[in-house]
Amino acid sequence: AIEKSSSQVTLADNPATAGVDESATPVEVDLLTIGASGVNAFAGLNGGTADELGLQLLGVEFALALVSEKSATARKWTSLQATADSVALIGIDGLTMAGEDLGVAINQAATDGSLIDYAAQNLAIATGPGSSLTLDLDGNEGDLLRAAGHLSLDAFGFFQVDGDFALEKKTASVTLNDATDTTPASAVDVDLLTVGASGLSAFAGLNGGTADALGLALTDVEFGLALMTDRANAQRSWTSLQASVGGVGFVGLGVMEVSATELTVELNLADTVNGHVVDFAAAPLSVLTGPANSLELGMDGARGELIRAVGHLTVDLVGFVQVEGDLAIEKTGGSVTLDTGEVVDVDLLTLGANDLSAFVGMNGGTADELGLQLSDLDLALALMTDRADPARSWTSLQALAGGVAFVGIDGLTIAADTISVDINLAASDDSVVDYSAGKTELTVVTGPASDFTFSLDGAKGELIQAAGHLELNVFNFFMVEGDLAFTQQAHQAVTLSDGSEIDARMLSIGGANINAFAGLNGGTPSALGLSLGEVGFALALLTDRAHLERKYTSLQATAGLAEFIGVDGLTVAVDTLAVNVNQGVVLAAQPEVVTTANTQLALGLEASTIGTLTFAKGGDSAAVTLTGRETNAQVIASLTAALEDLDGI
Numbered sequence: 001a002i003e004k005s006s007s008q009v010t011l012a013d014n015p016a017t018a019g020v021d022e023s024a025t026p027v028e029v030d031l032l033t034i035g036a037s038g039v040n041a042f043a044g045l046n047g048g049t050a051d052e053l054g055l056q057l058l059g060v061e062f063a064l065a066l067v068s069e070k071s072a073t074a075r076k077w078t079s080l081q082a083t084a085d086s087v088a089l090i091g092i093d094g095l096t097m098a099g100e101d102l103g104v105a106i107n108q109a110a111t112d113g114s115l116i117d118y119a120a121q122n123l124a125i126a127t128g129p130g131s132s133l134t135l136d137l138d139g140n141e142g143d144l145l146r147a148a149g150h151l152s153l154d155a156f157g158f159f160q161v162d163g164d165f166a167l168e169k170k171t172a173s174v175t176l177n178d179a180t181d182t183t184p185a186s187a188v189d190v191d192l193l194t195v196g197a198s199g200l201s202a203f204a205g206l207n208g209g210t211a212d213a214l215g216l217a218l219t220d221v222e223f224g225l226a227l228m229t230d231r232a233n234a235q236r237s238w239t240s241l242q243a244s245v246g247g248v249g250f251v252g253l254g255v256m257e258v259s260a261t262e263l264t265v266e267l268n269l270a271d272t273v274n275g276h277v278v279d280f281a282a283a284p285l286s287v288l289t290g291p292a293n294s295l296e297l298g299m300d301g302a303r304g305e306l307i308r309a310v311g312h313l314t315v316d317l318v319g320f321v322q323v324e325g326d327l328a329i330e331k332t333g334g335s336v337t338l339d340t341g342e343v344v345d346v347d348l349l350t351l352g353a354n355d356l357s358a359f360v361g362m363n364g365g366t367a368d369e370l371g372l373q374l375s376d377l378d379l380a381l382a383l384m385t386d387r388a389d390p391a392r393s394w395t396s397l398q399a400l401a402g403g404v405a406f407v408g409i410d411g412l413t414i415a416a417d418t419i420s421v422d423i424n425l426a427a428s429d430d431s432v433v434d435y436s437a438g439k440t441e442l443t444v445v446t447g448p449a450s451d452f453t454f455s456l457d458g459a460k461g462e463l464i465q466a467a468g469h470l471e472l473n474v475f476n477f478f479m480v481e482g483d484l485a486f487t488q489q490a491h492q493a494v495t496l497s498d499g500s501e502i503d504a505r506m507l508s509i510g511g512a513n514i515n516a517f518a519g520l521n522g523g524t525p526s527a528l529g530l531s532l533g534e535v536g537f538a539l540a541l542l543t544d545r546a547h548l549e550r551k552y553t554s555l556q557a558t559a560g561l562a563e564f565i566g567v568d569g570l571t572v573a574v575d576t577l578a579v580n581v582n583q584g585v586v587l588a589a590q591p592e593v594v595t596t597a598n599t600q601l602a603l604g605l606e607a608s609t610i611g612t613l614t615f616a617k618g619g620d621s622a623a624v625t626l627t628g629r630e631t632n633a634q635v636i637a638s639l640t641a642a643l644e645d646l647d648g649i
Contacts, residue, residue: 164290220246326447376402434458
């Protein structure tokens with residue numbers, strides 16, 4: 001149906017005309033409408049035959065409005081709403097490209113940016129003798145181009161996609177993360193292009209859709225992508241993405257498996273002009289992901305530029321390498337407090353793991369496995385770079401593991417459990433990040449529903465520390481079990497025997513509750529050899545940072561029992577054994593230094609003083625007699641003469 005008429009339309013309020021409400025006054029227009037319904041169409045070759053090749057549309061309905069203002073300004077608007085039951089490319093064996101439940105909406109602005117608001121005043125357009133379609137587009141959504149539907153694509157079994165999708169282009173306003181203590185966050189008018197999908201599955205590889213499929217498969221994908229450009233400054237643009245994937249992995253590899261589940265991806269990139277990001281926590285953005293679905297972007301701009309991927313990973317490479325657990329990687333920005341008290345803005349890359357298990361060796365996952373096994377690993381790694389001075393960077397790591405063991409050889413046990421590792425590496429200026437209470441609070445995402453908070457004390461300086469419970473059994477010949485800890489500190493205050501203090505680099509090794517045996521038939525009633533019990537020790541190796549040639553060694557150790565066992569009638573045993581070692585450095589002898597200086601003594605005499613003064617030095621003496629009638633000059637002369645008579649003066 002085609003119709004030409006005159007009518008009134010209601011405009012949406014135009015943000016460009018401050019102080020004027022365009023929606024308050026209807027506009028007189030000339031109106032040309034074109035509509036259709038129940039339309040089937042084909043464009044291509046050999047239409048209507050078994051050999052047709054081209055694009056086929058079924059069940060099309062659309063309403064198009066061309067609107068022109070009657071006044072002298074003669075503004076023009078174009079609006080379209082359309083649906084199609086299906087659109088398909090046909091005629092190429094092995095290539096299927098089809099869309100279902102398709103919908104298209106277009107609402108184009110006039111040259112002054114004004115838009116017709118069909119939500120405020122609907123427009124019914126005839127689409128046939130007894131049918132019509134109502135335009136109801138919301139003018140407050142801005143200049144709009146939207147398409148949504150269900151897509152199916154199969155390219156010769158090599159690439160397959162199936163799911164709902166949506167594409168939308170419009171104008172919008174977004175909020176940035178540039179608020180300060182004195183100014184609010186900026187609201188920016190943008191041209192917005194969004195792409196979304198939901199319920200999506202995809203495959204790339206060989207023999208797709210068959211039992212012999214070999215390639216990469218994705219299931220239950222949902223994503224929302226937003227591309228934004230500042231309408232006032234096209235040099236400023238932002239990109240944001242949120243996505244979730246039910247499963248991704250390689251299929252058809254037989255004994256090899258690489259897959260991930262519960263995968264989520266977040267991306268919030270800053271503009272290259274001012275370095276700000278869109279703050280979706282302040283103003284969420286809804287992205288269409290299909291004809292009836294949407295995804296809300298809600299990333300917090302306070303985190304700055306963000307790149308994050310989180311999921312559950314499973315890897316099995318022919319039973320030789322096996323890994324399974326939660327993993328997360330994130331790139332963002334923030335601030336950290338150093339041990340000096342300085343607060344630094346940093347670019348931050350974190351890697352986290354939760355409940356991770358791994359195996360490297362042969363026959364993994366079977367009763368015959370042979371190799372190195374890791375279980376129950378929780379890990380947080382942070383790599384930080386000073387934004388103002390990229391030459392300064394810091395690395396921090398904390399990890400906990402349930403166990404590490406070598407498995408598969410009967411009689412040989414090499415295992416450690418309850419393992420903890422703490423690493424806090426300094427920058428080039430010797431500073432470290434301080435995670436103690438009230439300082440840096442950094443929580444690392446380690447999986448879809450887990451995280452890890454750093455607790456390293458910056459007052460300890462640069463730190464490398466590992467601790468755990470060790471068990472070693474070499475065919476019952478050599479056996480050790482107990483708690484061990486290893487620590488390396490860059491700074492340790494030490495007091496020496498002469499009372500002086502030094503700043504030392506320290507390597508320490510400690511043990512507690514250690515039991516050991518060396519001999520034959522260990523752990524059995526027939527054991528023969530040397531046995532140690534309840535051993536505890538602390539060893540410190542110290543180096544003076546100011547004089548690297550000066551090194552100190554200190555050891556304290558105790559043992560509840562040391563004995564030779566297994567020979568009837570022979571007892572060799574020691575209990576409550578203690579060992580103490582404290583070795584320092586011998587400094588080279590310094591030659592004797594004699595220092596001389598003049599000595600001044602003050603002698604006070606009253607004017608009435610009479611009698612004899614005697615001065616003695618060593619075995620020599622001198623006397624001065626005063627009658628009380630001498631002048632000051634005479635007294636000084638007598639005293640000087642007497643003192644100069646003494647030996648050594």
